[in-house]
Amino acid sequence: TPRVTADVLLQKKRAGQPITALTAYDFPTARLVDEAGIDLVLVGDSVGMAVLGYENTLPVTMEEMLHHTRAVSRGVRRALLVADMPYGSYQASVEDGIRNAVRFVKEAGAQAVKIEGGRKHVDLIARLADAEVLVVGHIGLTPQSVHRMGGYRVQGKSAEAMDALCADAQALEAAGAIAIVLEGIPRELATVITARSGVPTIGIGAGPDCDGQILVFHDLFNLTFSAPAKFSRRYADGAEFFSRAIEQYRDDVAGRSFPSDAESYHLPREVQLPREV
Ligand code: KIV
Ligand code: NA
Numbered sequence: 001t002p003r004v005t006a007d008v009l010l011q012k013k014r015a016g017q018p019i020t021a022l023t024a025y026d027f028p029t030a031r032l033v034d035e036a037g038i039d040l041v042l043v044g045d046s047v048g049m050a051v052l053g054y055e056n057t058l059p060v061t062m063e064e065m066l067h068h069t070r071a072v073s074r075g076v077r078r079a080l081l082v083a084d085m086p087y088g089s090y091q092a093s094v095e096d097g098i099r100n101a102v103r104f105v106k107e108a109g110a111q112a113v114k115i116e117g118g119r120k121h122v123d124l125i126a127r128l129a130d131a132e133v134l135v136v137g138h139i140g141l142t143p144q145s146v147h148r149m150g151g152y153r154v155q156g157k158s159a160e161a162m163d164a165l166c167a168d169a170q171a172l173e174a175a176g177a178i179a180i181v182l183e184g185i186p187r188e189l190a191t192v193i194t195a196r197s198g199v200p201t202i203g204i205g206a207g208p209d210c211d212g213q214i215l216v217f218h219d220l221f222n223l224t225f226s227a228p229a230k231f232s233r234r235y236a237d238g239a240e241f242f243s244r245a246i247e248q249y250r251d252d253v254a255g256r257s258f259p260s261d262a263e264s265y266h267l268p269r270e271v272q273l274p275r276e277v
Contacts, residue, residue, distance in 0.1 A: 004039050004080040006112070006134055006178035012039070012211070013200040019179075019212025021202055022220070025051045025068045029217055030075030040179075040202070041076050042114065042214060043069045045084040045144070050218040057143045060086040062100055066108045073109030082136050083110040087144040090115060090124060097124040101133045112178060116142035118168020125175035137172035139165055140206065141184025154205070156185040169193045169201075181214065182206040184231075205231030 012019050021040035024030040025047045033041055044050075047068050048060040069083045083104040090097030097115075104110035112134035115121050125135045140155045149155070156165045165185065172180050179200045182190050187207025194201040194210050203210030218224050221238030228234055252258035267273070 001078045003111075004078060006080070009039065009080065009179055009200045009212075019200055019202060021212055021214035023047075023050075023214070023217045024072050024075070025217070027071045027075040030072040033217070034076045034079050038079055039212070040214070041072060041079040041081050043072050043081070043083045043110070044114075044216065045086050046216050050216060050224065056146050058087045058146070062086060062089050062103065065089075066103060069104060069108035069110055080112065081110050082112045082114050083108065084114045085116075090121070094124045094127055097121075098127055098131055098133075101128055101135075102131060105133055112136055114138055114181065116144045118165070119171040122171050122175040125172065125177060129176040134178050135176065136179045136181060136202075137169075137177040138181040138183065139168045139172070140182050143183075152184070154184050154186065156189045162189050165189065166193060166196070169197055173197055173199050179212075182210055205229065 009019055019040065020038045021042060022033050022038050023042045023044040023046060024033045025043060030041060043065065045057040045060045045065065047064065048054040048057045051068075052060070052064065054060065065083060065086050069081075073081060085097070085100060085104075089100040101113045104113050113128075114136040115125070116138045118137065118139045121137075125137070128135050141149070141152060143152065146152065156162050166189075169180055169182075177199060179202055180193075180197065182193060182201050182203045184205040187209065190201065190203055190206035191209040200211035202212040202214050204214050215232060216224075218238075219228060219232040220235045222228075222234050222236070222240070223238045225239075249258065
């Protein structure tokens, strides 16, 4: 199967075929997501909360993102592989942003990077295009802005905020972004942005009218140790699944029913244990 490219996503938008996207953070989950035929795999900085136990995404480092992106890259054959630029890796200067984005492509196998924010990053995105780095934009509820937003709040509810987000989407497209993640905005606004956008929109908490949808892997499987957000859907109870199996293993070891003789290695029939053993 040929690799999903930016053009494949664009053709899907134009054909009205939904783009499927999901996060992954390690080799086995990347294999499963890729083999299920998901179009886009994101190594999100949500790895900080989902896998590393941080309070929010702000502490996630370049080294952590590269480490997880490499693992995912080894498991992905078909999907477009996108890596999140972590907080602090592109805020100080355009040069920082270019150097760090190139690392994801050069050292970790990413096909594109994702950057939170709209108009304020058009210079960086244009320079990244010059440097042959594909960029996915991300606007609306941007988790790296948690302190400015005063929490994870739905964005774009006032006329001014809607104008600002429409301008951000237009600017991202003009700067060369290959897709735009719309997170935590009213469905009605996402519908308008998607209709006006020449590049695919990928929604999370942005309603059903986006060109595609993305969710966090651990939200799908109840592996977050918290109540699901309104926009998320739980497809299986992974916590229950793993807990039952772990408890069974614990009981089998404690009760000496694991391992069995059949799960043990044996000496060949002709070999005797030396007497001194
Ligand atoms: O980090 C992440 O998982 C994301 C998606 C939710 C879009 O940015
Ligand atoms: Na992210």
